[in-house]
Amino acid sequence: MKVKELLPGDQVVDRRRGEEIRFEVVAVDKIGGLFQVTFRSMLGLASACYNGNAYIAAVR
Numbered sequence: 001m002k003v004k005e006l007l008p009g010d011q012v013v014d015r016r017r018g019e020e021i022r023f024e025v026v027a028v029d030k031i032g033g034l035f036q037v038t039f040r041s042m043l044g045l046a047s048a049c050y051n052g053n054a055y056i057a058a059v060r
Contacts (some may be wrong), residue, residue, distance in 0.1 A: 004052035
């Protein structure tokens with residue numbers, strides 16, 4: 001799904017070293033030409049900025 005289409009509650013799954021980490025989208029804010037996405041996981045909260053047309057494998 002494109003970053004500009006993400007909504008709070010969408011889920012992203014990342015697999016690292018054979019372990020699955022689930023991230024929940026908490027907020028999506030437009031900042032200039034970028035989108036700041038805030039995620040929550042068992043590791044805590046984190047944010048990252050993306051181009052709105054970037055693709056993230058997320059599910060609703």
